[in-house]
Amino acid sequence: CSDELFIRPLSLVLSAAVRKGITEAVARAFKDTRVKAVVLCGENGKFCGGADIREFAKAMSGPPLVPMIHAIEAGEKPVVAAIEEMALGGGLELALGCHYRVAHAKARLGLPEVTLGLLPAAGGTQRLPRLTGIPAALDLITTGRHISAQEALKLGIVDRVTEGNAVEAAVELALSVVGRPLAPRRLSNHATPLPADLDGVFEEVLVQVKRRARGAMAPVACAKAVRAAAELPYSRGLECERELMNTLFTSGQARALQYCFFAQRAAGKWSLPNGARWDNSRPRAVHTAGVIGLGTMGRGIAVCLVKAGISVVAVETEEKQLDSGRRAVRGMLERDAKRRGVTAPLHMITFTLSMQQLRDVDLVIEAVFEDMALKKSVFAELSRVCRPNALLCTNTSGLDVDELASVTDRPPLVVGMHFFAPAHVMKLLEVICGPRSSPETVATAMTLGKRLGKVSVAVGNCPGFVGNRMLKLYLDQAHFLLEEGASPEQVDQALEEFGFALGIFKVADLSGLDIGWRVRKAAGLIGPDVDPKFPSRHRQGRRYCPLPDLLCEQGRLGQKSGRGWYLYDSAGGKEARPDPAISSFLQEYRLRYGISARRITEQEVVERCVFVLANEGFRILEDGMAAAPEDIDMVYVFGYGWPRHRGGPMFHAAQVGLATVLQRLEFYHRQNPDIPHLQPSTLLRRLVGARSPPMQQWKQHIRSINSQL
Numbered sequence: 231c232s233d234e235l236f237i238r239p240l241s242l243v244l245s246a247a248v249r250k251g252i253t254e255a256v257a258r259a260f261k262d263t264r265v266k267a268v269v270l271c272g273e274n275g276k277f278c279g280g281a282d283i284r285e286f287a288k289a290m291s292g293p294p295l296v297p298m299i300h301a302i303e304a305g306e307k308p309v310v311a312a313i314e315e316m317a318l319g320g321g322l323e324l325a326l327g328c329h330y331r332v333a334h335a336k337a338r339l340g341l342p343e344v345t346l347g348l349l350p351a352a353g354g355t356q357r358l359p360r361l362t363g364i365p366a367a368l369d370l371i372t373t374g375r376h377i378s379a380q381e382a383l384k385l386g387i388v389d390r391v392t393e394g395n396a397v398e399a400a401v402e403l404a405l406s407v408v409g410r411p412l413a414p415r416r417l418s419n420h421a422t423p424l425p426a427d428l429d430g431v432f433e434e435v436l437v438q439v440k441r442r443a444r445g446a447m448a449p450v451a452c453a454k455a456v457r458a459a460a461e462l463p464y465s466r467g468l469e470c471e472r473e474l475m476n477t478l479f480t481s482g483q484a485r486a487l488q489y490c491f492f493a494q495r496a497a498g499k500w501s502l503p504n505g506a507r508w509d510n511s512r513p514r515a516v517h518t519a520g521v522i523g524l525g526t527m528g529r530g531i532a533v534c535l536v537k538a539g540i541s542v543v544a545v546e547t548e549e550k551q552l553d554s555g556r557r558a559v560r561g562m563l564e565r566d567a568k569r570r571g572v573t574a575p576l577h578m579i580t581f582t583l584s585m586q587q588l589r590d591v592d593l594v595i596e597a598v599f600e601d602m603a604l605k606k607s608v609f610a611e612l613s614r615v616c617r618p619n620a621l622l623c624t625n626t627s628g629l630d631v632d633e634l635a636s637v638t639d640r641p642p643l644v645v646g647m648h649f650f651a652p653a654h655v656m657k658l659l660e661v662i663c664g665p666r667s668s669p670e671t672v673a674t675a676m677t678l679g680k681r682l683g684k685v686s687v688a689v690g691n692c693p694g695f696v697g698n699r700m701l702k703l704y705l706d707q708a709h710f711l712l713e714e715g716a717s718p719e720q721v722d723q724a725l726e727e728f729g730f731a732l733g734i735f736k737v738a739d740l741s742g743l744d745i746g747w748r749v750r751k752a753a754g755l756i757g758p759d760v761d762p763k764f765p766s767r768h769r770q771g772r773r774y775c776p777l778p779d780l781l782c783e784q785g786r787l788g789q790k791s792g793r794g795w796y797l798y799d800s801a802g803g804k805e806a807r808p809d810p811a812i813s814s815f816l817q818e819y820r821l822r823y824g825i826s827a828r829r830i831t832e833q834e835v836v837e838r839c840v841f842v843l844a845n846e847g848f849r850i851l852e853d854g855m856a857a858a859p860e861d862i863d864m865v866y867v868f869g870y871g872w873p874r875h876r877g878g879p880m881f882h883a884a885q886v887g888l889a890t891v892l893q894r895l896e897f898y899h900r901q902n903p904d905i906p907h908l909q910p911s912t913l914l915r916r917l918v919g920a921r922s923p924p925m926q927q928w929k930q931h932i933r934s935i936n937s938q939l
C-alpha cells in the first residue's frame with residue numbers, strides 16, 4: 231500500500247507554506263513511478279478551513295491556489311480527498327479539484343466566502359455548478375451555508391460517506407480506481423447542467439440575496455460568477471470569477487466582513503483589570519439551571535438551555551403564567567425537534583411554582599419584569615434558597631447588576647446575562663461584569679453563552695451597558711430628525727439604504743413603543759415628577775423629544791396596537807404602511823413649538839444616527855465599559871441589526887476616517903448645541919490629534935484607565 235499511495239497532511243488553512251507543501255508533494259507523487267494514486271487529508275483530523283484569511287491583507291507569497299488545484303485535476307494519477315471534520319472555502323475547492331471525494335459522516339462542507347465579502351475564487355464558482363447543477367450551487371455559494379456529509383452525498387459533491395476512518399476509506403477508494411480513465415472525473419471538463427428557466431432562477435436568487443443582505447456586494451457577485459458557469463466555457467468562466475473576485479477583494483465590504491470574522495473570535499478572549507482572562511480563569515461546569523419568569527425572555531432562555539443539554543427548572547409565580555409558559559416552551563422545543571428530525575427533549579425541563587426547587591441547581595437566570603425592587607426581592611430569596619456556591623445571573627437590559635448583587639449573600643457569584651429577544655434566536659449575549667463578579671463567575675457566563683450558541687461579549691456595569699446605552703442616543707437622533715422636518719419613512723429608508731435590516735421606527739413599532747415609555751416614566755422624564763417650569767422639549771438640561779410619549783398617550787403602541795409610527799392592517803399586523811395621520815400629527819407638533827420644517831438629506835440622517843453611535847462607543851471605551859472597539863462592534867452586529875458588511879459602528883468610523891467623523895459631529899453640534907451627545911468625545915479628538923491610528927492602537931490613547939471590566 232505504501233508503494234502505491236502518498237499521503238500528505240494539510241494544516242487547518244491553506245497558508246503559503248501549506249500550498250507549497252501540497253504543490254511539491256503532489257508533483258513528487260505524480261513523478262514517482264511507484265505511486266499509483268494520491269490521497270489528500272488534513273492534519274489532526276481536519277481536512278481544511280480554506281484560504282488563510284490573514285494572508286489577504288498582505289502581499290501574496292507562495293504558490294497560488296488556482297494553478298495548484300489545476301495541476302491536481304490535470305494529473306494522470308487519481309487523487310482522492312479524505313474529508314474529515316470540514317472542507318470549507320478553498321478547502322472544498324481543493325477537494326473539487328481532486329478526482330474523488332470521501333467524507334466522514336460528521337464532516338461539514340461549504341463555500342462560506344460570501345460571508346467574508348468574497349466568492350470562491352479557486353474555481354469553486356465554476357466547478358460546483360458543473361457538478362451539482364445551477365440551483366444547488368447558487369444556494370451554497372450565495373448563502374455560504376455549511377452542509378452535512380449526507381447532504382453533500384445527495385448533491386453529488388462527495389462520492390462516499392463513511393462512519394469509520396475517512397483516510398482509510400479514501401485509500402480504499404483510491405486503490406480501487408487506479409487505471410480508470412480520469413477525464414470524466416475532471417469537473418472543469420463537464421458541461422454545466424442547465425435548468426429549464428435559467429433566467430427565472432437567477433432573477434429569483436437576486437431578489438433573495440438583495441432581501442437577505444441589503445447593499446451587500448458579494449452575494450450578487452457570487453450569482454454573477456455562477457451565471458458565467460452556465461453560459462461560458464470553463465476557462466472564460468474562470469476569468470470572470472477572477473475579475474469579480476478582484477473587485478470584491480479591494481472593496482471595503484470584504485475588509486469589514488473579514489474584520490467581523492476575527493472580531494467575533496476576539497470577543498471571546500475577554501480580560502478584566504484584575505488580571506483575570508479567558509485563558510487563566512476556569513469556568514464552572516453547568517449541568518442544571520433555573521430560569522425565573524416565563525415571559526418572552528424567560529421562555530427563550532429556557533429553550534436555549536435545554537437545547538444545549540442543560541436540565542432546567544422553570545419557575546413562575548402564578549398557575550396561569552406557568553401554564554402558558556409551559557405550553558409555549560414545549561411548543562418551541564417540539565417545533566425545533568421536528569425541524570431537525572429528532573425527539574424533543576421535554577424531559578429536561580421541569581415547570582414549578584416553587585422557588586424551593588432551585589435548591590440544587592448550578593446556576594439561576596432570573597428573567598422577571600425589568601423592575602429593580604422586584605428583581606431585588608427575587609435575588610434576596612435566591613440567596614436563601616440556592617446552595618451557597620450557585621451562580622446567580624440576571625437577564626436585564628440596563629439595571630445595575632452591582633445593586634442587585636448587594637442584596638445577596640454572594641456578590642462575587644452574581645453576573646448579568648443580557649439576552650436579546652427572541653432569546654432562542656438572537657446571537658448576542660452581553661455578559662455584564664459587576665465590580666464584584668469573580669473571574670470564575672465571568673468565565674462561567676461567557677462559556678455558557680458560547681455553549682448556547684451565542685456570541686458573548688463582556689461589558690461593564692453602566693446604565694444600558696454597551697448596546698442600549700448607545701441605542702438610546704441613536705433613537706434620540708431619529709426623534710430629533712422628525713421634529714426638524716423628516717418623516718419616519720424617510721429616516722427608515724435612509725437607514726435601510728445604509729444596510730440596516732429594518733429602519734429604527736419599524737424596529738420601535740415591532741418592539742412596542744410602550745417599553746421606552748415605561749423606562750422614561752421610571753427615569754422621571756415624564757409624569758408628575760417633571761418640573762412644570764421646564765419647557766416640554768427640554769429635560770435635565772438637554773433637548774428632549776416628547777413625540778414617542780405623545781404617540782403612546784394616543785394608544786399608538788406599535789404593531790401590537792395596529793398603529794405606531796406606521797399603520798398596520800390590524801393589531802399584530804406586520805406590513806408597515808405610512809400613515810397620513812402621523813404626517814399631520816408631526817405638522818401640528820412643529821406648529822405648536824414654532825419649528826419650521828426643513829429639508830433633511832439622507833446623508834444627514836445616516837451621519838447623525840450612525841456617528842452618534844460611534845461617538846458614544848468612544849465614551850464607552852474611555853469609561854472602560856468595553857475592553858476594545860471590536861467588542862462594541864460585535865454587540866451592534868449581533869444584537870442590533872447593524873449591517874455586517876459595514877463592520878460595526880467603530881469600524882465604520884475608522885473606515886470613513888476619524889477626522890471626517892469629528893468634523894461632521896462638530897458641524898451637527900454647532901447646529902444643535904442643546905444635544906450634548908453630538909459633541910465629539912475626548913477620545914475621538916485625541917485619536918484625530920494622534921493622526922487616526924489603526925483600531926488596534928486606540929487603547930493606547932485612553933488616558934484614564936478606569937476600566938469597569
Ligand SMILES: CCCCCCC[C@H](O)CC(=O)SCCNC(=O)CCNC(=O)[C@H](O)C(C)(C)COP(=O)([O-])OP(=O)([O-])OC[C@H]1O[C@@H](n2cnc3c(N)ncnc32)[C@H](O)[C@@H]1OP(=O)([O-])[O-]
Pocket residue numbers: 243279280281282283284295316318319320321323342343346348349350351352354472475492495496
Ligand atoms: C484570485 C485570488 C484567488 C484567491 C483564492 C480564494 C480561495 C478561497 O475561495 C477563499 C477562501 O477560502 S476564504 C476562507 C473560507 N473559509 C472560511 O470562511 C472558514 C472560516 N473558518 C471557520 O469557519 C472556522 O474557524 C472553522 C470551522 C474552520 C473552525 O471553527 P472552530 O473549530 O470553532 O475554531 P475557530 O475559533 O473558529 O478558529 C480557530 C482559529 O483558526 C483561525 N481561523 C479559522 N479559519 C481561518 C481561516 N480561513 N484563515 C485564517 N484563520 C482562520 C481563527 O481565527 C482562530 O484563530 P485564533 O487565533 O485561535 O482565534
